[in-house]
Amino acid sequence: MNKTISVAQIKEAAQEAYEQVKGNTEGKNADYIPYLANIDKSLFGISICLMDGQIIQFGDSEYKFGIESVSKVHTAVLILRQYGAQKLLEQIGADATGLPFNSIFAILLENDHPSTPLVNAGAITACSMVKPIGNSDKKWKAIVENITDLCGSAPQLIDELYKSESDTNFNNRSIAWLLKNYNRIYDDPSMSLDLYTRQCSLGITTTQLSVCGATIANKGTNPVTKKQIFDASLTPKITSLIATVGFYEHTGDWLYTSGIPAKTGVGGGVMGTLPGVFGIAAFAPPIDNAGNSVKAQLAIKYIMNKLNLNIFGGEQVSIIN
Numbered sequence: 573m574n575k576t577i578s579v580a581q582i583k584e585a586a587q588e589a590y591e592q593v594k595g596n597t598e599g600k601n602a603d604y605i606p607y608l609a610n611i612d613k614s615l616f617g618i619s620i621c622l623m624d625g626q627i628i629q630f631g632d633s634e635y636k637f638g639i640e641s642v643s644k645v646h647t648a649v650l651i652l653r654q655y656g657a658q659k660l661l662e663q664i665g666a667d668a669t670g671l672p673f674n675s676i677f678a679i680l681l682e683n684d685h686p687s688t689p690l691v692n693a694g695a696i697t698a699c700s701m702v703k704p705i706g707n708s709d710k711k712w713k714a715i716v717e718n719i720t721d722l723c724g725s726a727p728q729l730i731d732e733l734y735k736s737e738s739d740t741n742f743n744n745r746s747i748a749w750l751l752k753n754y755n756r757i758y759d760d761p762s763m764s765l766d767l768y769t770r771q772c773s774l775g776i777t778t779t780q781l782s783v784c785g786a787t788i789a790n791k792g793t794n795p796v797t798k799k800q801i802f803d804a805s806l807t808p809k810i811t812s813l814i815a816t817v818g819f820y821e822h823t824g825d826w827l828y829t830s831g832i833p834a835k836t837g838v839g840g841g842v843m844g845t846l847p848g849v850f851g852i853a854a855f856a857p858p859i860d861n862a863g864n865s866v867k868a869q870l871a872i873k874y875i876m877n878k879l880n881l882n883i884f885g886g887e888q889v890s891i892i893n
């Protein structure tokens with residue numbers, strides 16, 4: 573089955589989503605990281621990057637917000653690039669936990685592996701695996717370069733966020749040491765946690781995240797820079813990780829109602845990837861009880877439903893200018 577939609581239709585759907593959702597006041601800023609509690613609640617942006625590199629933007633699409641857990645996708649991609657799909661499965665896993673992103677209980681239940689690189693435990697393990705082992709500066713460089721490759725431009729560390737998160741990340745410290753207890757962290761635990769905290773504190777825009785979503789949707793070739801970032805065979809692995817656990821304990825509801833695999837962060841960002849069609853990102857700080865941006869969810873769902881797009885729709889989608 574083929575389906576054709578125009579760029580104008582996508583723009584119209586995104587504009588309507590923006591207008592309809594803009595005034596929503598549900599949810600509240602994450603406050604367990606003090607920096608995030610003080611971000612302007614009314615910020616709201618949407619970006620869509622098509623397979624030819626065209627970008628559609630509305631609202632605060634150039635505002636740099638804390639990437640937080642969306643960065644788990646980027647570093648999972650780096651692990652796939654450095655180690656391949658099988659090693660990620662063996663050393664981290666690819667299972668949903670069905671539990672909150674920072675769950676310690678999930679680690680105890682799994683007991684011999686952290687379950688997926690897209691929850692805190694697996695993301696800290698992923699940071700521990702980044703090569704070269706033992707060299708924090710070079711590992712950090714690899715993490716940032718990989719994000720730059722995927723997004724088409726560099727993220728910028730928000731120092732104040734990094735400090736705020738480092739000063740208060742007691743739960744994550746417990747996770748890092750519990751992983752050590754199970755031999756599921758593959759470099760120094762404190763260094764691995766610091767790299768994780770730092771990557772979560774990178775400032776990013778919805779436009780950059782839409783380009784990353786589009787790079788994944790475009791089988792590893794960044795549609796803006798035209799650079800091949802990862803092997804096309806890794807695309808279904810990345811997309812399945814995102815589809816399985818991108819919204820933590822609300823992932824099933826999300827996929828059922830939106831039809832697009834997407835990953836959230838407590839900074840208010842959501843990044844979606846629709847294979848062969850587009851990357852989409854939205855940002856608004858107020859989040860729901862699972863840590864997912866309320867407005868970003870509503871906006872992306874609106875666009876998907878309005879365009880009648882769904883990863884499970886079984887259609888070949890072409891976009892015309």
Ligand SMILES: NC(=O)CC[C@H](N)C(=O)O
Nearest residue numbers: 640641673772837838863
């Ligand atoms: N869901 C999130 O975005 C959580 C990320 C945050 N850095 C944490 O570890 O708690």
